[in-house]
Amino acid sequence: MSKTKIEWAEHSWNALVGCSNVSPGCKHCYASKQAGRGLHAHWKGITEKIGTKSVWTGRINRAPDSIFYAPLKIKRGQTWFVNSMSDFFHENADPAWLLEMISIMRRCSQHVFLILTKRAEQAEEFFAQHPDAASEWPSNAWVGVSVEDRKRAYRLDILRRLPGRHFVSAEPLLASLGSLDLTGIEWLIGGGESGPGARPCHPEWIRELRDQCLAQEVRFFFKQWGLDTNNPLAEGCPANINIRKYIADVDPHGKGGALLDGRLWHESPDWFRESAADSHPAQPEPVQPVNSAISTIANAENHNMLDLTQEQAALTETLVKIANALRAATPSERQKLMVLQALTLDWLDAAQSTEREGA
Ligand code: SF4
Numbered sequence: 001m002s003k004t005k006i007e008w009a010e011h012s013w014n015a016l017v018g019c020s021n022v023s024p025g026c027k028h029c030y031a032s033k034q035a036g037r038g039l040h041a042h043w044k045g046i047t048e049k050i051g052t053k054s055v056w057t058g059r060i061n062r063a064p065d066s067i068f069y070a071p072l073k074i075k076r077g078q079t080w081f082v083n084s085m086s087d088f089f090h091e092n093a094d095p096a097w098l099l100e101m102i103s104i105m106r107r108c109s110q111h112v113f114l115i116l117t118k119r120a121e122q123a124e125e126f127f128a129q130h131p132d133a134a135s136e137w138p139s140n141a142w143v144g145v146s147v148e149d150r151k152r153a154y155r156l157d158i159l160r161r162l163p164g165r166h167f168v169s170a171e172p173l174l175a176s177l178g179s180l181d182l183t184g185i186e187w188l189i190g191g192g193e194s195g196p197g198a199r200p201c202h203p204e205w206i207r208e209l210r211d212q213c214l215a216q217e218v219r220f221f222f223k224q225w226g227l228d229t230n231n232p233l234a235e236g237c238p239a240n241i242n243i244r245k246y247i248a249d250v251d252p253h254g255k256g257g258a259l260l261d262g263r264l265w266h267e268s269p270d271w272f273r274e275s276a277a278d279s280h281p282a283q284p285e286p287v288q289p290v291n292s293a294i295s296t297i298a299n300a301e302n303h304n305m306l307d308l309t310q311e312q313a314a315l316t317e318t319l320v321k322i323a324n325a326l327r328a329a330t331p332s333e334r335q336k337l338m339v340l341q342a343l344t345l346d347w348l349d350a351a352q353s354t355e356r357e358g359a
Helices: 030-035 095-107 120-129 131-135 154-160 203-215 232-236 243-250 270-279 288-300 308-328 331-358
Strands: 011-013 047-050 053-056 079-082 112-117 141-146 165-170 187-190 219-222
Touching: 030 053, 095 120, 095 131, 112 120, 112 165, 120 131, 120 154, 141 154, 154 165, 187 203, 203 219, 232 243, 308 331
Parallel strands: 011 079, 079 112, 112 141, 141 165, 165 187, 187 219
Antiparallel strands: 047 053
16 A cells, blocks of 8 residues: 555544534534444444434543554554544543543554544543643554634634644535634645535645645645545536436546646645554555455445446345455454445445335
8 A cells, every 4th residue: 555545544543433413514424323333232322213313412431442452562663643533622521531541642652643633622521631641641652633614724823822733624624714823734635525515625725725835834635525426527528428426437546536736635644644654564455355345345336327226236245245255364454345335335325225215
C-alpha cells in the first residue's frame, strides 16, 4: 500500500461506542447505521429504531478489555482512528474512561492516534477540569475537529487552544467555509458526502480549501467528491453514457472520484508520514480475493441499473466475496473491506425495502 493512500488510520480503536447528533454533518451518520446492526454485545442500548432508521440514544458504552486495551498489545506501530463509533469528547463519556485512554496512548509511543471531534466546546471543558491531561498530553495523539459549514468554523479557534498536534476534517463538506485562519493546523482533510441521500459538494468549496492550505502551508488531503455529479469531470460525460460508469473510467478514486484540477491531493504531515513509514513496513499488494471483492463491489455500485432481482443477487454475491476476502485480508485491507461490507448491506437493505414497498 502506498504511503500517500493513508487516509485516516489503519485501525479504529473503538474503546467507547455511542453518540448523538450534534450538527448537520451528523445527518447521515454512518456509525449509527453500523451500530444499529447490534453486532456486539457492548453495542446494546446505544441506538434505537425509529421507523426503519437506527438513531443514537446518547448512551456511551465502554468496550470490553480486549478492545479497550488493544493498542497496548500491538508492538508494531500503527495509526489508530480513536472512537470512530463515538465522539471522544461526548458529554456522556465518563471522564475516567477518557483519562485511561489518554494514559494508554501515552504508554503506546509506537502508535499514532487520531482523535476527531465535533464537540470542541466539551473538549475545552474536559481539559479545564483535567489540566494534567492537557499538560501531559501524549505527543503521538493528534486532535482534530470536524467543520462542515461556515457556522461550525469557530471549532478551529477552540482547537488551537487544545493540546496535541492539530488537524481538521472538512468532510462531509456542506458549504463554503469562507476565509479560514489555519494557524496551528498541520493537516486538513476535505471531501464530499457519499451514500444514500448524500448532499452536494461544490468544486469551488474544495478549491477554496486547497488554495488556503497552499497559501498557509497546511497539508491538504482531498478524499473524494462523494457524488459523481459533484465531480467537475462530470461535465464531460456524454449524454448516452451512465455518469457513474463515466466517472469510474476517468477518475476511479474514492467515491465519485478524487481528482481536483487534474491531480490527486493526498498530502499528509511529514511527522505523520515519517511515523507511518517507520512503523509500517511496505504492505504486500492485496491478495487476489480482496481485489476480486473490490472490483465486484465497484460493479455492484451500478446496482441501480439492474432490476431488483439482479440487484439483490449481485449484492448477495458481493457479500459472499467480501466474507471470503476477509479471511485472507491484512489488517488494513480488513478495515476497508468491513466498510465495503457495511455499504453493501445498506444497499441490500435498500433494495429489499424497495421491493417490499413495491409489492
Ligand atoms: S459526532 Fe460523529 S459519530 Fe457522533 S453522530 Fe455525529 S457523525 Fe455520528
